[in-house]
Amino acid sequence: MENRITPSSFLSNLAQFYNCQITWWGEEKIYGTVVSDDYSEVKGLVPDQIHLKRLLYYRHPLVINKGRHHLCSDCIEAEGCRCTQEIFIPVEISQKSAGVLWRFLGSSPVDTASWLKSAIDFSQIAAFLESEQKEHLQGEFFRQVAEFFGELHGEGVILFDDQDKIIYQNEKAKELNLYQRFLEYKETPLEQNYGKATKLNLVLDKNNPLPAYLRHYYYSDRYLGKTLMTHQSGLKTKNVDFLTPRKSINFQNIISTNPQMLKAISTAHIVAMTDSTVLLRGESGTGKEMFARAIHKESLRKDGPFIAINCAAIPENLLESELFGYEEGSFTGAKKGGKLGKLELANNGTIFLDEIGDMPLALQAKLLRVLQNKNIERVGGTKQIPINARIITATHRNLEEMIKENKFREDLFYRINVIPIKIPPLKERPEDIELLLNYFIRKYCILLNKNFMTFTYEAMEMLKSYSWPGNVRELENAVEYSVAITKTDEIGIENLSNQFQSTMAERQSLQIMPKQTAHEIDREQLRSLLEQFGQTTDGKREIARNLGISLATLYRWIKKYKL
Numbered sequence: 026m027e028n029r030i031t032p033s034s035f036l037s038n039l040a041q042f043y044n045c046q047i048t049w050w051g052e053e054k055i056y057g058t059v060v061s062d063d064y065s066e067v068k069g070l071v072p073d074q075i076h077l078k079r080l081l082y083y084r085h086p087l088v089i090n091k092g093r094h095h096l097c098s099d100c101i102e103a104e105g106c107r108c109t110q111e112i113f114i115p116v117e118i119s120q121k122s123a124g125v126l127w128r129f130l131g132s133s134p135v136d137t138a139s140w141l142k143s144a145i146d147f148s149q150i151a152a153f154l155e156s157e158q159k160e161h162l163q164g165e166f167f168r169q170v171a172e173f174f175g176e177l178h179g180e181g182v183i184l185f186d187d188q189d190k191i192i193y194q195n196e197k198a199k200e201l202n203l204y205q206r207f208l209e210y211k212e213t214p215l216e217q218n219y220g221k222a223t224k225l226n227l228v229l230d231k232n233n234p235l236p237a238y239l240r241h242y243y244y245s246d247r248y249l250g251k252t253l254m255t256h257q258s259g260l261k262t263k264n265v266d267f268l269t270p271r272k273s274i275n276f277q278n279i280i281s282t283n284p285q286m287l288k289a290i291s292t293a294h295i296v297a298m299t300d301s302t303v304l305l306r307g308e309s310g311t312g313k314e315m316f317a318r319a320i321h322k323e324s325l326r327k328d329g330p331f332i333a334i335n336c337a338a339i340p341e342n343l344l345e346s347e348l349f350g351y352e353e354g355s356f357t358g359a360k361k362g363g364k365l366g367k368l369e370l371a372n373n374g375t376i377f378l379d380e381i382g383d384m385p386l387a388l389q390a391k392l393l394r395v396l397q398n399k400n401i402e403r404v405g406g407t408k409q410i411p412i413n414a415r416i417i418t419a420t421h422r423n424l425e426e427m428i429k430e431n432k433f434r435e436d437l438f439y440r441i442n443v444i445p446i447k448i449p450p451l452k453e454r455p456e457d458i459e460l461l462l463n464y465f466i467r468k469y470c471i472l473l474n475k476n477f478m479t480f481t482y483e484a485m486e487m488l489k490s491y492s493w494p495g496n497v498r499e500l501e502n503a504v505e506y507s508v509a510i511t512k513t514d515e516i517g518i519e520n521l522s523n524q525f526q527s528t529m530a531e532r533q534s535l536q537i538m539p540k541q542t543a544h545e546i547d548r549e550q551l552r553s554l555l556e557q558f559g560q561t562t563d564g565k566r567e568i569a570r571n572l573g574i575s576l577a578t579l580y581r582w583i584k585k586y587k588l
């Protein structure tokens with residue numbers, strides 16, 4: 026389609042805007058490298074494909090400071106390397122590598138953090154466009170970019186089409202009366218300027234200037250429209266959580282590649298549209314509440330309330346009135362006018378009963394009646410109040426065992442267990458650990474306004490071999506802690522929280538550190554490894570990784586053994 030903007034055309038605009046080099050890669054080959062006009066430092070430096078492949082192994086953004094990153098110690102190109110810092114942001118489409126944003130830096134100082142944050146998020150937009158909106162038209166594309174950009178930087182944004190008609194303006198632009206100020210602008214003629222932005226000194230009021238940038242967009246040579254964006258904050262990135270936009274959870278926020286998890290997500294997705302009662306089962310911290318929220322968000326009740334109540338966290342004597350509400354004067358201390366219960370509050374929405382296994386037996390009977398009759402009676406009341414709430418329950422307990430011990434009502438179990446969904450603990454889905462670590466590192470670098478960080482190889486290995494009894498919650502907390510206390514771009518073992526330090530001590534005492542096994546390898550073993558993994562750089566890298574040694578050491582051994 027002629028007027029479709031591809032991610033790569035968009036990225037070339039981005040390269041101009043952020044004054045950098047961007048490399049676009051797909052299907053194992055480099056499609057193109059775009060370099061902004063002013064970016065002279067490393068102009069023409071085409072990334073080496075072996076290097077690219079090696080970086081792509083990480084599947085997450087990396088900031089590599091020359092000589093300080095562990096990748097440099099392995100790098101066969103290290104000696105002739107021309108950059109002081111390299112920023113690498115892979116873009117994945119349907120979990121396949123599709124491209125990278127790649128920035129080499131020479132010696133000039135730049136605001137890496139804000140560049141990175143913007144670039145990462147733009148790359149997500151590009152990926153989104155490619156994957157979901159094959160026939161994306163210019164208006165919608167620009168609208169999304171502008172909305173995103175405005176939110177990212179807290180600036181006013183207006184989009185014009187190729188006929189200079191406004192197709193979108195954000196709230197901030199309206200607030201600043203930006204369009205009017207633009208119409209009043211007379212200083213210099215506004216020529217279409219390929220790639221570069223024109224700076225305009227608009228006037229907010231008598232004493233206040235309103236700097237803004239006007240940028241024209243093209244696809245091939247076709248003029249598509251322009252954006253006008255204020256520049257009040259100097260393009261500092263706002264501290265917003267991009268990962269959970271508008272604070273609502275949907276299924277995309279549940280990160281996993283584990284087949285069982287994907288099955289659970291797909292079941293939840295399918296049943297979301299029905300009104301069936303769902304029972305979520307899984308250990309604490311596995312994401313049961315996230316599932317409940319996502320089901321609500323995808324259901325026809327999404328505009329109604331989502332009310333959560335944790336049956337284990339509320340004292341037994343209060344739980345009943347919390348759930349069912351009470352009438353005025355029903356007990357000492359009852360509020361004047363009575364109080365609505367959570368079930369009533371959830372009317373036309375969803376109620377999430379967390380830790381249902383901890384509900385006292387008497388209340389279980391009362392809840393069963395709600396499920397059967399679809400109405401409630403407040404504490405101290407006599408009236409039957411009709412309730413229209415979807416019920417989602419969750420527990421980490423073995424309800425079948427509890428039934429045998431007469432601690433849970435069998436009839437209630439059958440009522441709530443209409444759609445059971447099991448969420449596996451993290452130790453049963455080791456492939457998710459690295460994925461989640463990278464997801465949360467990005468989240469917390471943004472939230473804590475830090476430069477982008479990565480884990481060192483050793484730290485990553487340690488985190489991957491940990492059993493995570495507290496599941497994703499524990500992992501998220503661990504990442505937050507490490508990001509908060511780390512002052513460099515890399516999180517090493519010394520920056521992990523205490524539980525990992527003790528794991529490390531145990532390992533050392535057991536002498537199973539991978540580096541120690543590495544010394545035991547002889548010529549014959551190395552030869553058979555080379556046969557197994559192959560003589561390619563990737564094969565050797567894999568061997569080095571398995572042995573816990575650097576690639577450089579492996580090359581030394583190969584030389585020494587004359588292999």
Ligand SMILES: Nc1ncnc2c1ncn2[C@@H]1O[C@H](COP(=O)(O)OP(=O)(O)OP(=O)(O)O)[C@@H](O)[C@H]1O
Pocket residue numbers: 278279280281307308309310311312313314315316379421497498501
């Ligand atoms: N797959 C996931 N992807 C992203 N974040 C997750 C995932 N699973 C859990 N989390 C995060 O982990 C934390 C705990 O999740 P949640 O509260 O949903 O777990 P839970 O099973 O309901 O725990 P509990 O039973 O202790 O209430 C939350 O901060 C949530 O955002």
